[in-house]
């Protein structure tokens with residue numbers, strides 16, 4: 202939707218008033234009306250890496266979701282304050298693994314006699330508590346752009362990986378990139394005693410996948426891939442690795458949001474693409490490349506509702522509040538959690 206010119210002007214004026222005191226980061230899934238004010242845009246890896254790029258900025262306004270803002274707080278100095286324009290911008294996947302559930306899972310692995318062989322690898326899309334657990338147990342964080350490197354590293358440290366919380370990214374990376382089979386993976390259900398697994402299953406597994414998923418990407422189906430291939434001959438299907446394994450297996454290319462953008466930038470005029478990721482990004486790409494045919498993989502799938510909570514009115518309110526000296530919606534991770542979460546995040550940033 203076209204942005205309200207009055208709000209655009211107010212955002213611009215507040216940002217100008219703040220000058221170098223503010224640094225605005227925007228995830229690729231953000232609305233156009235918000236992304237136009239981002240100093241840096243990126244996938245979740247790039248935004249984690251760049252969060253500390255402006256040490257002079259007192260405020261980091263994070264246009265994305267809660268776990269991303271937490272990570273930015275962990276990776277920046279205490280002097281810098283991270284702000285999330287709408288505190289209700291969470292992530293349903295991140296909510297699928299709580300600290301209590303993960304502690305219980307570790308007890309299950311301990312009782313099965315395998316905890317010492319297990320290295321936790323947690324997807325960036327997780328709370329700071331889960332990242333702290335990961336750091337404390339010798340593990341690393343990964344994003345969709347470095348999951349293979351994180352798993353390579355983890356399998357050098359131990360024989361098994363506990364992958365949290367996205368089963369699909371874990372399974373897709375294990376099978377597509379690591380040469381593991383589906384039988385090497387088991388699914389740990391935090392709502393069942395013992396994860397719903399037998400001790401024998403846990404002992405035989407190489408990848409223990411947490412039963413979490415993205416409610417947006419989980420809706421793309423094998424049928425949507427088959428439909429688009431029938432409808433658009435010669436189409437290339439490019440999907441995010443949070444999609445189900447059968448969707449990823451049927452796609453031509455798989456990668457993070459940053460990868461998707463680069464592939465389409467490099468694609469020849471006249472090429473045809475069906476993209477399986479969040480709709481704001483797909484629309485922006487279609488608009489940016491009128492010389493290519495870019496369609497959304499499945500028209501019944503919609504926006505990420507929590508990413509979309511950050512809209513222009515929230516951004517204006519945030520910037521104007523900060524410009525008036527009022528610190529709103531600060532995201533601050535407590536120092537004990539931060540210590541171990543940072544260890545895990547730094548292991549990720551140090552991956553080759």
Ligand code: 13P
Pocket residue numbers: 229243244245246326344345346415443456457458459
């Ligand atoms: P990227 O790491 O590709 O930016 O994905 C983040 C995300 O939330 C996907 O749902």
Ligand code: SF4
Pocket residue numbers: 266291292293294295326415416417418479505506507508
């Ligand atoms: Fe979470 Fe999925 Fe939204 Fe990404 S797209 S923020 S994983 S719900």
